[in-house]
Amino acid sequence: KQEVTQIPAALSVPEGENLVLNCSFTDSAIYNLQWFRQDPGKGLTSLLLIQSSQREQTSGRLNASLDKSSGRSTLYIAASQPGDSATYLCAGKASSGNTPLVFGKGTRLSVIA
Amino acid sequence: GAVVSQHPSRVICKSGTSVKIECRSLDFQATTMFWYRQFPKKSLMLMATSNEGSKATYEQGVEKDKFLINHASLTLSTLTVTSAHPEDSSFYICSARGGRTDTEAFFGQGTRLTVV
Numbered sequence: 001k002q003e004v005t006q007i008p009a010a011l012s013v014p015e016g017e018n019l020v021l022n023c024s025f026t027d028s029a030i031y032n033l034q035w036f037r038q039d040p041g042k043g044l045t046s047l048l049l050i051q052s053s054q055r056e057q058t059s060g061r062l063n064a065s066l067d068k069s070s071g072r073s074t075l076y077i078a079a080s081q082p083g084d085s086a087t088y089l090c091a092g093k094a095s096s097g098n099t100p101l102v103f104g105k106g107t108r109l110s111v112i113a
Numbered sequence: 114g115a116v117v118s119q120h121p122s123r124v125i126c127k128s129g130t131s132v133k134i135e136c137r138s139l140d141f142q143a144t145t146m147f148w149y150r151q152f153p154k155k156s157l158m159l160m161a162t163s164n165e166g167s168k169a170t171y172e173q174g175v176e177k178d179k180f181l182i183n184h185a186s187l188t189l190s191t192l193t194v195t196s197a198h199p200e201d202s203s204f205y206i207c208s209a210r211g212g213r214t215d216t217e218a219f220f221g222q223g224t225r226l227t228v229v
Contacts, residue, residue, distance in 0.1 A: 004156075034217060043119065043206055044157075044220035089156070091218075098164070100147045101208070101218055105156040 002027045002094045006104035013080055014112050021075040021107045023090035028068045031096050035064050035075050036089045038106070044089065048075070080111045115141045117209045119221025126197055126228055134192045134224045136207030142187040143209035147218070148180075151204040160205075163190050197228040 003026045013019050025033070032051045036044040048057045048064040050073065056065040063076040073090055087108045091101035116139040126132050136146060145164050149157040161177075163169040163184035171177045179201075181193040190209075194201055206223040210216060 036220070041204075041223075041225060043222040044208075046217050046219065049217045091157075093218075098145050098162070098210070100159045100162055102159075103149075103156045105154075 002030070002092055002102045004090060004092050004102050004104040006088075006090060006107050008107060009105065010108040010110075012110040012112060015080060015082060017080050017111075018076070018078050019080055019109070021077070021088050021090075021109070023073040023075070023104055025071050025073070025092045025102075027092075027094060028071050029095070030066075030068060031093045031099075033064075033066055033073050033090060033092045034101060035062075035073075036091065038087045038089060040087075047088075077109075080109075082111045082113045084111050085109055115139075115209075115211070115217075115219045117143075117207065117219045117221045119207050119224055121224060122222055123225045124227070126226070128198060128228055129196055131193055131195045132197055132226060134194075134205055134207075134226075136190045136192070136209065136221050138188045138209045138211075138219075141209075141211045143190070143211060144187065145210050146184055146190040147208040147210075148182060148190075148192050149206045149208065151206060151223075157206060160192075194226065197226075199228045202226055202228045 035047040050066040061078040087106040089106045091103045118137045148160045161169045161171045169182035184190040207221045208218045
């Protein structure tokens with residue numbers, strides 16, 4: 001059964017710093033991996049989706065990588081801003097069937113102005 | 114991206130009453146919807162998977178008679194919490210996916226349920 005772990009649980013950085021959030025998964029046969037942002041008391045906003053055949057995806061200041069062999073994904077945020085403060089969740093889809101996402105517990109990011 | 118609308122965003126109800134939460138896909142047909150529950154500072158836990166026109170598949174430990182899920186159309190799924198208890202207080206989020214299984218999963222805004 002797929003398990004997803006995110007480290008660190010919380011991170012505080014000064015504005016302008018580049019940072020990396022880590023996600024690891026136990027089953028390397030992952031079908032795709034998705035990164036989300038969640039603001040307090042809100043739903044999830046999809047940031048990036050990486051299919052198993054891809055190694056990375058980029059959107060603006062965000063770059064997500066996927067290394068199936070090592071069971072890891074990273075979310076890189078460049079030039080962080082206070083508005084980036086939120087909880088970031090990664091989630092893996094186990095197979096090509098209509099399977100749900102398995103979530104990590106998230107990393108709570110605070111960007112200090 | 115596609116839009117999933119969840120309603121209500123917040124609800125407070127008395128113990129013993131039932132509460133219905135709606136999840137709508139606004140601009141695509143959602144063949145599958147997922148319902149998650151999130152405890153404070155915890156990850157999202159899958160409760161059930163529903164496919165349009167068929168019975169929902171519940172995860173182990175989730176009471177199907179307590180959490181009634183209906184997916185009557187390709188754009189609407191509902192979760193009804195029956196005979197609510199204070200321990201049912203939580204954040205409930207729905208997710209919808211279209212026909213292709215490799216597409217993104219889109220999420221509703223979530224519903225904060227408080228049972229008093």
